[in-house]
Amino acid sequence: MKDYLVRGLVNSKNCRVFACSTTKLLEVARKDHSLWPTASAALGRMMSATLMMAKMNKNNEKMTVVINGGGPIGTMICVTNGDGNIKGFVANPGVHYTYNDTGKLAVGVAVGHEGTLQVIKDMGLKEPFTGSVPLQTGEIGDDFSYYFAVSEQTPSVVSVGVLVNDTNEILASGGFIIQLLPEATEEDITYIENAVKNCPPVSQLINDGKTPEEILELLFSDVEITEKQDLYFKCDCSKDKLSKALITIGKDELNSMIEKDHGCQLHCQFCNTEYNFSEEELKEIINDI
Template sequence: MDRLIRCLAYGGKVSVTLISSSELVEKARVTHDLTPTTTAALGRLLTIGELIGAGLKNDKESFTIQVKGDGPIGNCVCVVNYGLKIKGYVQNPLVELPLKENGKIDVGGAVGRNGFINVIKDMGMKEPYVGVTPIVTGEIAEDFVRFFAESEQQPSVVSLGVLVDKDGVKSSGGYLVTLMPDADEDVISRLEENLNKVPPISSMLEKNASLEEIAEIVTGDSNIFVLEGEDVPKFVCDCNRERFERGLISLGKEELKNVLKTDNKIETVCNFCGKKYVFNKDDIEKLMM
């Protein structure tokens, strides 16, 4: 089962959030019929989305994260709601690129550069908070390190890994290491030295290491303190018919009348889960009242 834990290392000077996301990324792959390349790209985005979403305080808050470079995959989007419920999609799910020379999936090539990361935090108030930074490599992890540094003034380390082939997701996970304001040079250099020799998270998870063990390996601190009470991360869509009704109403009566001249129904599809909502003539006429 997928898990997310938050813990503190070096007596609270370093915070680490870790996730194993194999099941939710596999669900995204099946839902959108993704290729290995687009599974890796969306999988990394969903994994960082959950790591960021772990900071949500209540069910009125949500994050919408968009990565849009100039590569063939197009727009990549995820929305994470309170309780680690995440949904997401990529614009062109069928993109498949050859492996890079080092044998890794070419996520950077699929996402491209010359673009932006947008993070919109909706706190249930009128004006959502928006953070924007340019894409660095399109490999997702590096791009979010820059996002945290520039938009949040928060030095961090991000590692995201998705092991996938044509048969499905073998393992997926990630971690976000954040330095607390009281992290001193000694802690920082010990952490840096340690991070240089840490194996990829996807291979640690594939060997069935627990998140607690990985937290110790990543930080180099064998006395980590695990914070209690995290939800189970899940790939799940919260769409419903009413939401699409509101969308149709917002088109205006004239537009709806025009549609009824040529068609006797409107079919809408949820980008996030592929669910179809069909509105027949009677339904549409009711919306116009």
């Protein structure tokens, strides 16, 4: 099954819903970044939530989500333009912890909870919108739920999960979000709480072959799907973009690179691609300045 996201409405329960499968794109990220299992789970959960959040925006604006909970995984960053493409990385990919009582991947331990979840939306205005909340658990889903409640005043259920096999390959990744509309009643809230409580883990459902639509249909029999979007792990870096970035460091620093190293090498954190600039190319950049 390819990765994709769906958006829908449940008019009878006064809520809007989102669900996604991100198994294949997380496997690409795992290989690109040599992620260990718990790091895969943390980044996979974050990418699923970020992709669904981006689908809530009216326009395909650039959105960056940054999590730093003070845990051993370090800073986590995801970036998307709402077009179905996402890029992301964790500072320390070699992280693996499990909970002693359940054996499940201990994402909260890896991420930590002494920090913040920050969302930056570039809506084409003079300054980007920035919202930030303290992390609650570091388990990602709980933290996004808290963000929606505090920063956007939208009560939300966020369920995200990742399943990794014994050889570290990604078996399943994805999630769903339920957001209450202003017309929601106490009966609607009670129904949603019970539906979520009785729902199997989302990673298990995806591993069993359930599509995003079928996951939502397990929760709501009358869900109306209004939009569908394919999803990919894709970096938009290029040598041309990095050339423009080199312009910003100024002539003196570029001349120093030429004199000391006769060139330079730049590394993209999002996809681990290396870009080499020769002495001649650096001189051309200086001429452009």
